[in-house]
Amino acid sequence: MPDTPPALDIQALRFRYPAPRDPDAGADDWILNIPSLRLDRAEQVLLTGGSGRGKSTLLQIIAGLMDPAADGAPGSGGTVLVAGQNIHALAGAGRDLFRGRHIGMIFQTFNLLHGFTAAENVMAALMFSGVPPKEHRPRALALLEHLGITRPDATPDRLSVGQQQRVAVARALACDPVLVLADEPTASLDPDNAAAAMDLIQSACREKGAALLCVSHDPSMAQRFQRRESLADLSSDKPPPAPRPAAATT
Amino acid sequence: MTDFTIILRSLTSRLFSTVTTVVTVAVAVGLMLVLLSMRDSGRQAFERGSGNMHLLVSRDASPTVAVLNALFYANPPRNYFLWSEYERLAASHPFDWAIPTQQGDSYGGLPVLASTPQFFTDFQPNDGEPWALSDGRFFDKPFEVVLGAEAAALTGLRVGDKVHLTHGIPQSRQLGDPNAPEPHVHRDFTYTVVGVLRPTGSAHDRALFTDLTSAWIIHAHDRRKQADPSVATTTEADLLPDDKKITGVYLRVATRPGQNASASLLPVFDALRRDPSITVAQPVQQIGALFRIVSSVDRIFIAIAAVVMVSSGVGIMLALYNSMEQRRRQIAVLRVLGCSRGRIFNLVLTESALIGLLGAALGVVFCLVGVRLVASVVKEMLGLVIRPALPPDLALYVVVGSIALAALAGVIPAVMAYRTSVANNLRPIG
Numbered sequence: 001m002p003d004t005p006p007a008l009d010i011q012a013l014r015f016r017y018p019a020p021r022d023p024d025a026g027a028d029d030w031i032l033n034i035p036s037l038r039l040d041r042a043e044q045v046l047l048t049g050g051s052g053r054g055k056s057t058l059l060q061i062i063a064g065l066m067d068p069a070a071d072g073a074p075g076s077g078g079t080v081l082v083a084g085q086n087i088h089a090l091a092g093a094g095r096d097l098f099r100g101r102h103i104g105m106i107f108q109t110f111n112l113l114h115g116f117t118a119a120e121n122v123m124a125a126l127m128f129s130g131v132p133p134k135e136h137r138p139r140a141l142a143l144l145e146h147l148g149i150t151r152p153d154a155t156p157d158r159l160s161v162g163q164q165q166r167v168a169v170a171r172a173l174a175c176d177p178v179l180v181l182a183d184e185p186t187a188s189l190d191p192d193n194a195a196a197a198m199d200l201i202q203s204a205c206r207e208k209g210a211a212l213l214c215v216s217h218d219p220s221m222a223q224r225f226q227r228r229e230s231l232a233d234l235s236s237d238k239p240p241p242a243p244r245p246a247a248a249t250t
Numbered sequence: 251m252t253d254f255t256i257i258l259r260s261l262t263s264r265l266f267s268t269v270t271t272v273v274t275v276a277v278a279v280g281l282m283l284v285l286l287s288m289r290d291s292g293r294q295a296f297e298r299g300s301g302n303m304h305l306l307v308s309r310d311a312s313p314t315v316a317v318l319n320a321l322f323y324a325n326p327p328r329n330y331f332l333w334s335e336y337e338r339l340a341a342s343h344p345f346d347w348a349i350p351t352q353q354g355d356s357y358g359g360l361p362v363l364a365s366t367p368q369f370f371t372d373f374q375p376n377d378g379e380p381w382a383l384s385d386g387r388f389f390d391k392p393f394e395v396v397l398g399a400e401a402a403a404l405t406g407l408r409v410g411d412k413v414h415l416t417h418g419i420p421q422s423r424q425l426g427d428p429n430a431p432e433p434h435v436h437r438d439f440t441y442t443v444v445g446v447l448r449p450t451g452s453a454h455d456r457a458l459f460t461d462l463t464s465a466w467i468i469h470a471h472d473r474r475k476q477a478d479p480s481v482a483t484t485t486e487a488d489l490l491p492d493d494k495k496i497t498g499v500y501l502r503v504a505t506r507p508g509q510n511a512s513a514s515l516l517p518v519f520d521a522l523r524r525d526p527s528i529t530v531a532q533p534v535q536q537i538g539a540l541f542r543i544v545s546s547v548d549r550i551f552i553a554i555a556a557v558v559m560v561s562s563g564v565g566i567m568l569a570l571y572n573s574m575e576q577r578r579r580q581i582a583v584l585r586v587l588g589c590s591r592g593r594i595f596n597l598v599l600t601e602s603a604l605i606g607l608l609g610a611a612l613g614v615v616f617c618l619v620g621v622r623l624v625a626s627v628v629k630e631m632l633g634l635v636i637r638p639a640l641p642p643d644l645a646l647y648v649v650v651g652s653i654a655l656a657a658l659a660g661v662i663p664a665v666m667a668y669r670t671s672v673a674n675n676l677r678p679i680g
Contacts, residue, residue, distance in 0.1 A: 056673070063586070065672045093590035100588015111583050111676060115263045116251075123251035128588030136251060171587075 005084030007179045007211030008039040008062065013078030015057065015068045032058055032068075033235040034078070041178070044202060044212040046221055049230030055215040058231075059181045062213070063103050064088065064095045083178040100128030104172030104210065106201065108184040110164050112156040118144055118167045119152040125174040143170045147200065161189065165197045173208050180205050182214040186221075198224055253593070256584075257601045260577070267569045268605065271562075275609025278562040279652050280616030282555040283645060287621050287638040289548050293541050295636040299452030300533035301374045304515050305501040307339065307522065313531030314540065319353070320498045321533060322453045323361040326353040326418065333494035339528075343518045344504040347372045350496040352465050355415045355436070360401050362415055362458045364465035370396075373500055375450040385409050386445030392464035392486070396445040400455035411443045415460075415468070436468045438483065451637055466493050559652060563659040566605055570598065570663035581667050582675035591668045598664035599657055606656020610649040614640075 015032040031054045039045055047055060060066045062080055064087040069077040080087050083102055090098050104125075112121050122140035131139065144152045147166045156164055165185075172180055182201060186194035202224065205212040214225070222228060261268045299321045309329030310316040318324040330352075331339075340348035349369050355362040363369075370388045374380045381388075386409040389396055397407060407413065417434040441460060449455050463486055470493040471484035503515045515532075522530045581594055621638035628636055 056677075060673055065586070093592055096585065096590040096593075097588050099586070105586050107676060111579065111586075113580055113583055115259055120251050120255070124256075124584070125587045127251055127253075133252070175588075 004041060005081065006038050006040050007043065007083060008037070008213065009079075009081040009084075010034055010037040010062070011079045011081075013037075013058075013061070013068060013080065015061065015072045015076045015078070018071075018073045030235075032061070032231075034058075034231075035234075037229070037234055039179070039211045039213060042206065042209045042211055043227065044205065044225055045214070046225035046228045047213060047215045047231065048217060048222075048228065049232045054231055056183055059105070059183050059213070059215060062087075062179075063105060063181060064090070064099045097128055100125070101130065101175050102178045104175070104177040104180040106168055106172045106180065106182040106185045108187045110156075110168040112164060112167055112171075114156055117153045117155050118149055118159065118163075118170075121156075121167055122171050122174050125171045129175040131175070140170075140174065143174060147204065162193050162196060165189070165193070166200060169197075169200055169204055173204055173210065176208060177210050179211045179213065182212065182216075184216055184218075185214065186216065186218055191220075194218070194220075253597055253600070257597060257604060260573075260601055261604070264569075264573055267573065271566045271569050271605050272609045272612060274562040274565045275559075275606055275652060275656065276612035276616050278555070278559040279610045279613025279648060280620055281558055282552070282648050283613060283617035283640060284620045284624060284638075285548070285551050285555050286644050286648070287617065287640045288624065288636070289545070289552075291636045291638040292544065292548075294639075295451070296537045296541055297534060298450065299375050299454055300537065301379075302377050302502060303373060303500045303533060304503045304511065305519060305522070306531045306533055307499040307501060308497060308529050308531075309527070310529050313529055313536050316498070316529050316531045317533050317536040317540075320351070320500075321537075323353070323363075323457060326361065327497040330495040330497050331499070333491065333496070336496055336499060339499060343521065344514075346502040346504050347500075348502075349373055349500040350462060351498045351500065352462060352496045354497065355417060355465065355468075357395075357401075357413055357415050357458050358405050360404065360456055360458060362395075362460060362465075363454075364460050364462045366462055369459065369500075372502070375452050375454050379450070381450075382448040384446050384448045386443070388445055389459065389461050392461050392467065393439060393441050394444040394461060394464075395441045396447060396459040397443060398447050398455040398457045398459070399449035401458050402446045404456070407443050409443050409446060412440050413443065414440060417472075434472075436471075438471060439464070439468050462496070463489075466495070469493065469495075559655060562609070562652075563655045566602055566656050567659040567662055570602060570660055571666070574663050574666045577667070578670050578675045581670045582672045585670075585672045586676070594670070595664045595668040598667045599660045602660020602663070603653050603657040606653040606659075609656070610652045613652070614645065614649065617645075 013032055013034040014030050016030050047058075057066065061068055062082070064080075067088050068080075069088070082098075085098060085102075087095060087098060113124060116124065119137060119140045122143060123136045126136040126139060141152050144167065147170050149163060149166055149170070151159070156167070159167065180201075185201060186197050189197055198221065201214070202212065214221070300317075306313075306316055306320050308316045308320060308327050309331065310319055310327050315324075316327075319327050331350075333350075336348075336350050347368060349365060349372065351369070352364040353361060355364070367388060367390060370381045383396075384399065386396070395413065397405070402408075415436050417436060441464070447455070447459075466489055467484050467486060470489050471481070473493070474481045474484055474488065503511070503518050505511045505514050519530060519532060522528065584594065585591070617640060621640070625636050625638055
């Protein structure tokens with residue numbers, strides 16, 4: 001079997017914000033201190049613990065929206081490989097395009113484009129892919145239908161919360177990313193919608209073969225993931241714990 | 251879904267702002283284009299009417315006044331030539347033609363010009379465009395009158411109608427002075443309208459044309475009636491040499507074939523000017539001099555129009571700047587989806603340039619409508635016929651310039667968009 005690089009491979013990541021933005025932090029206060037974190041293809045991991053800012057910062061660094069060496073206080077740095085590509089070695093538009101094609105992001109507040117239909121939101125993601133333009137709409141419609149959206153030409157203000165979440169998931173998966181980053185995807189949802197949303201995210205990622213790194217402080221999430229990490233555990237030099245046996249799976 | 255869809259959606263989602271900025275640009279561009287159209291047409295308008303005439307001879311106070319009176323019918327000249335003086339003048343140099351003219355009478359406030367049939371056969375009011383009739387024929391005997399196109403429209407006269415001419419131009423009545431004396435109408439002589447001219451785009455359109463002999467007869471009749479009130483009528487046979495007066499002479503200098511007209515013209519011009527009893531004018535030079543006075547004012551207007559364009563650019567910048575706050579989240583989302591900072595910058599800049607393009611296009615429409623409006627107002631109020639024409643190359647510069655200005659206006663908002671922080675704008679609100 002060919003040696004496919006892992007979906008995500010982080011090595012020696014240390015990060016804290018430059019001094020003026022972090023007046024309370026002492027010299028030793030790293031927001032992120034991860035010697036190693038690795039996700040195999042299609043692996044799903046729940047990340048808990050630490051401050052909310054730390055987890056969001058991690059996701060932004062992984063997505064290439066922040067560069068640990070360039071944007072952090074002196075001493076910050078590390079390597080982030082997505083599908084074998086050092087994302088911070090790419091510059092400018094190249095990095096943005098790489099993110100568009102290989103990383104999907106799901107947010108707590110969906111962050112759909114207002115004034116654009118559900119289909120257009122998904123097509124927006126496809127704008128930055130290598131998919132030929134005339135295939136954009138058929139693919140978007142197919143994906144939305146598959147995820148249970150019956151009115152692809154409705155704008156977000158006309159969709160229910162659950163439907164908006166589906167559109168957000170469709171958008172994140174439109175380019176067949178190798179890695180999906182979910183930042184507190186259920187924090188704004190009531191328990192029923194939250195459960196449906198997580199079912200959707202996990203099954204969609206599984207189908208597409210995308211790895212999933214889900215950040216959440218919601219305790220009910222724990223049973224959904226075979227592998228759970230906490231920032232605190234990652235930061236220490238302890239060896240990573242053995243994967244806990246799965247509870248009753250859905 | 252393309253970059254263009256995003257831009258278009260952005261413009262339509264803030265429709266009020268978009269329409270306002272587009273109209274602001276359109277007004278600025280329209281104003282500039284109207285001024286540029288007028289500038290050229292203003293000069294051309296002044297030049298219309300002098301046609302193939304080389305020199306104008308009269309007894310006005312100065313060459314400028316001579317041109318104003320003869321070609322723009324400003325006032326009937328007060329001083330006159332006798333016929334014998336005219337004949338001497340016509341014989342003095344080799345002329346292609348020397349057409350005698352007399353102004354002084356009027357009809358309905360419009361000037362009457364008396365001349366010979368040569369006025370229509372040899373003189374062309376616009377070079378290369380001889381007189382043309384829209385109805386009837388030119389006069390060929392006394393007591394016939396031909397109407398200019400505008401005169402016919404204003405008076406409602408048609409071929410076959412009968413009129414009486416008025417002595418002088420009753421200006422005091424025109425100016426609304428009710429106590430001015432009644433103008434003297436030559437009631438004893440009836441003229442017949444025999445022709446209506448096509449428009450020439452010059453002041454000649456507002457005039458009526460008649461034969462010189464009839465003009466002499468009606469004034470000789472006044473003289474004879476004053477001496478002897480019982481005189482019934484006057485004929486050509488009753489004319490004395492002193493009755494045969496003219497107020498102006500149109501001259502065309504003979505040019506040898508292949509030779510430049512000005513080569514023959516200048517020596518004759520200089521020779522004639524040495525005579526202190528006459529005023530000699532080269533119409534085109536005089537009009538040029540007159541126009542130069544106006545053209546410096548023209549430049550001020552164009553400078554004002556340029557300032558208006560710049561301020562419309564500021565309007566675009568403000569509108570986009572104000573919209574940036576609302577769009578930060580949208581920009582952050584696009585960046586997450588793979589849009590680079592540079593592409594975001596281009597989106598905003600293109601949006602700005604598009605406003606400029608739409609505004610410029612609408613501005614051209616405003617100009618085309620506006621010049622018609624201005625032309626009709628100028629005609630109503632000044633009697634000047636202008637045919638504003640938008641010079642295509644200037645129009646192109648203005649359109650391209652306004653698009654560039656709009657794009658420039660978009661730079662600051664585009665930089666703001668470029669620098670939008672993704673992290674800060676993806677956070678949940680509140």
